[in-house]
Amino acid sequence: MRYPGPGDPHRTSPPAPCGLPAELNGFVGRAGELAAAARALEASRLVTLAGPGGIGKTRLALRAAATLKNRYAxxxxxxxxxxxxxxxxxxxxxxxxxGVTDHTGRPARTVLLERLAPARMLLVVDGFEHLVDVCAGLLxxxxxxxxxxxxxxxxxxxxRLDGETVLPLGPMSEEDAELLFTVRAAGTAAWQxxxxxxxxxxxxxxxxxxVPLALELAAGRLPALSLEQLLERTDDRFGLLTGGVRGALPRHRTLRTTVGWSHELCTPxxxxxxxxLSVFAGPFDLEAVEYVCSGPDLPSEAVLDVLGELIAQSVVTRAEGTGGARYRMLDTVRAYGAEWLASLGDTERLRSRHRxxxxxxxxxxxxxxxxxxQSDVAACADDALPNLRAAVEVCLERPDEAHLGQHLVGTLWFYWAGCGRLSEGRHWLDRVLAEDTRYEDARLKALWVLGYVAVLQGDDAAAAAALHECGEAAEAAGNVVAGAYATxxxxxLALLSDDMPRAERLLRRALADYDRAGELNSNVLMGRVELAMALVFQDRLEAAVAVCEEVREICGTFGEQWAGAYALYVLAYAAWTAGEHARARALLVECITVDHRFNDLVGxxxxxxxxxxxxxxxxxPAEAAVLQGAAAPVWDSVGVTVFGSAHFGAPRELCARRAxxxxxxxxxxxxxxAGRALPLDAAVRRALTAPERVRVFRARQRTGPPAAPDTREPAGLPTGNGGEAAG
Structure with a gap:
């Protein structure tokens, strides 16, 4: 067999041979990945599709090759x-x-290189990982x-060859995964x-x-199981997802075998x-791995190299997070690792280290x-949330460690209250406080945090009960700090119940207790801002402004933004009351920017x-009404609108009446x-660009009759999640 080169008189024009197996069922989805493979093959002579078992590497490679076959003579x-x-x-x-058969006795490597030298072809090499060194040298x-x-x-x-372009292949998109399952289900059973x-x-x-393999194996179970039964059995995915089609590669006949193939290629x-690593419930970083997973049999200094090999073998995937590199495993890969960890009898020890x-x-x-x-902390907590949940669950499973769960959930007060997680925070607080523990300090912290979250949710009864219990127990235990938080x-609670004199009295007492205890943090600054709110709602504007300016000065010293945003709100309220509309608007634009960054929906x-x-x-008034409409869905997410407070609701009622x-x-x-139809990001953009809209509105008033309200997004702004506003 001989491959003629360009200009060779023996070159013929029939279609180029395609030594690929015919597809037995339709290729579904992966349009973006196919396009990426085509682009990579235009720019590089070595492209590697890398990914975990069952992710669809072979199928994608074959489809890409079949699509591009006419490029290669x-x-x-x-x-x-x-x-x-x-x-x-x-x-x-x-x-x-x-297609070469050689009987000369020469080394196969020599013959291969000789026969390929003049060729113009695409060579698809599949399943090389267990022979990677030999294969890399030959290629x-x-x-x-x-x-x-x-x-x-x-x-x-x-x-790992020079010039190699690596295309990591991950799970299918939600839309493609649903389509694949539906198509395969319809083909394996009379499923409608x-x-x-x-x-x-x-x-x-x-x-x-x-994971395509898992989806196809699940679809293959439909003749015997309903969808409800499939869902019920997914906890035992390795037992459920077996029995692939005849003719499939052995490693593709069951999910366990597919993942086990990767396991066999690993060193001890x-x-x-x-x-x-199976103890991690979500993304994790190198420092966490070095602490949780190291030991005498795996020194911390060796973890990075071993982790790198697991990444190279697609057992672990790497992505850039807000704080640097993050790693994770597919749930299927993680479940396989968890079985091995259990067989080693080391699960509970590792879960404790993880916690x-x-x-x-x-x-x-x-x-x-x-x-x-603060912004980095918010992003860090977001990334860590699945693992934080897992840590709390460990504490709740062990009665003698429930106090650790109370401490952990209480410690996250800033996340529940400051980053738009009130509902989840309430869930965990209720659960940990249902446990009876002998560790009073942890319980006291969880109690005042529960009271805080319940206040923001408008659940006055739950807030009052938690704060009363916290105050009584703190006094009995002599815990001045917990008592100050309860007060x-x-x-x-008094502030949101419109009892301003009581709110002022309690807040001043709490601030005095904080000072005596040497407590200074975002909570303390919020106490000062809330005192300013009580003052401004009593028309004591000068005193309220003085408190908030002091808060802003402290925030500037320490770089605090979250409590500072509430100070901006009070200052804007005072400026509006004084008729200083431009100043009020500037303060509110800054306030909204910070609140949106932290996803603090209340602020x-x-x-x-x-x-x-x-x-x-x-x-x-038209733009004001649009902004009022934009606020309504946010209240739906928070809970009780303006907490039922007449003072906090006054701007809303007055604006509605005037407009x-x-x-x-x-x-x-x-x-x-029109405003209610705006998604949150679009609503914020609307608010932040309101000054320009007001300017345009005033210009129209000067030059002609009043126009209908312009409810479109300003030109040149990104459309974001929701595109343009309705209206």
Whole structure:
């Protein structure tokens, strides 16, 4: 067999050969990945699709090769290496793939390089990971000696050759996963989606990580099981997902075998780390791995190298997070590791180490929250949330460690209250406080945090009960700090109940107790801001402004932003009351920017509603009504609208009355509906660009009759999650 080069008189024009197996069922989804593979093959002669077992590397490589076969004069050839066990057979297998049989007795490597030298072909090499060293060496020589050959490799790790372009292949998108399952289900059984099935399919795809092999195996179970039964059995995915189709590669016949294939390729140290990594419930960083997973049999200084090998083999994936590199495992891979960890009898010890690490992380976050890194702390807590949940669960499973759960959930007060997580915080606080413990300090902290969260949710009864219990127990235990927090939050409850004299009295007492205890943090600053609120609602503007200016000065010194945003709200309220509309607007724009950054919905919605009143006062009732409408869905997320408070609700009521009087009921409702249709990000953009809208509105008033309200997004602004506003 001979491959003629360009200009060779023996070159013929028939279609290039395609040594690929025919598809037995339709290829579904992966359009973006196919396009990326095509682009990579235009720019590089070695492209590797790397990913974990069952992720669809082989299928994608074959589809990409079939799509691109006309680019290569000598066609496309497939070399399947997964069933080889003898490294000496790699060159023989590649020779067979290109259709060469040699009886000369010369080394197969020599013959292969000779035959490929003049070729113009795409060589697909699949399943090489267990023979990576031999395969990499051979392909290096092929690429150097055969300039017309391009290699598309598919495996669980890169080849690590110069010029290699690696395309990591992850789970399918939600839409593609649902489509794949539906198509395969329809082909394996006379299955017709019933009412409720789309939601069940979506949940099944989520639980199976969007892994194509898992989805196909699950679809194959439908002749015997209903979708409900499939969902019930996904906890035992390795037992459920067996029995692949006849003719499939052995490693693709069951999910356990597929993942086990990767496990067999690992060294003992890699297997040990894989098992220990299974205690992580979500993304994790290197420092966490070094603490949780190291030991005498795996020194911390060796962890990085071993982790790197697991990444290379697609057992662990890497992504950039807000604080640097983050790692994670697919749930299926993690479940396999968890079985091995259990077989080693080391699960509970590793779960304890995991819990200890994330308790330490939560403590660090609480301390750093009062400082210039608040945005980083919020992002860190977001990343760590699945692992923080797992840490709390460990505490709740062990009665003698329930106090650790109370301490952990209480420590996260800044996240529940400051980062838009009130509902979840309430869930965990109720659970940990249902446990009876002998550790009073941990319980006291959880109690005042519960009182705080319940206040913000508008649940006055629960707040009062928790804060009363906290205050009584703190006094009995002589815990001055816990008592100050209980008094502080009782002051908040009075503030939202419109009892301003009582709120002022309680807040002043709490602040005095904080001073005596040497307590200074974001909570203490919030106490000062809440005192200013009580003052401003009693028309003592000068005193309220003085308190907030002092808070802003402290915030500037320490880099604090969250409590400072509430000070901006009070200052804006005072400025509006004094008729200083431009100053009020500038303060509110800054306030909204900070609140949105932290996803603090309580602060955000209060600021947007006050901005609506400022806008109405500036003479643009239509824009004010749009902003009021934009605030309504945010209140739906928070809970009770303006907490039922007449004072906090006054800007809302006054704005609505003024705008309705000027616009008429029908036009007012149209503008409110337009605002309500805005997604949160678009609503914030609307608020932040309101000054420009007011300027345009005033210009129209000077030059012509009043125009209908402009409810479109300003030109040049990004459309974000929700696109343009309705209206």
């Amino acid at each position: 000598d066609g496309v050839r497939l070399a399947e290496l997964s069933l080889l066990t003898d490294p000496e057979l790699v060159a023989h297998t590649l020779l067979a793939a290109i 290096h020589d092929v690429l150097r000696g055969a300039p017309g050959v391009t290699v598309l490799a598919a495996g669980r790790r890169p080849l 989606p019933a009412e409720g099935d789309p939601a069940r399919v979506r949940e099944l795809c989520r639980r199976l990580d969007g 140290a890699e297997r040990l780390l894989w098992a220990r 200890d690490w994330f308790m330490g992380l939560a403590t660090w976050c609480e301390l750093e929250w009062f400082g210039p890194r 502080h939050r009782k002051g908040c 955000l919605v209060l600021a947007i509603e006050l901005l609506a009143l400022v806008t109405a006062s500036e003479g643009d 309705r009087e000027q616009l008429g009921a029908r036009r007012y409702e149209e503008c409110v509906r």
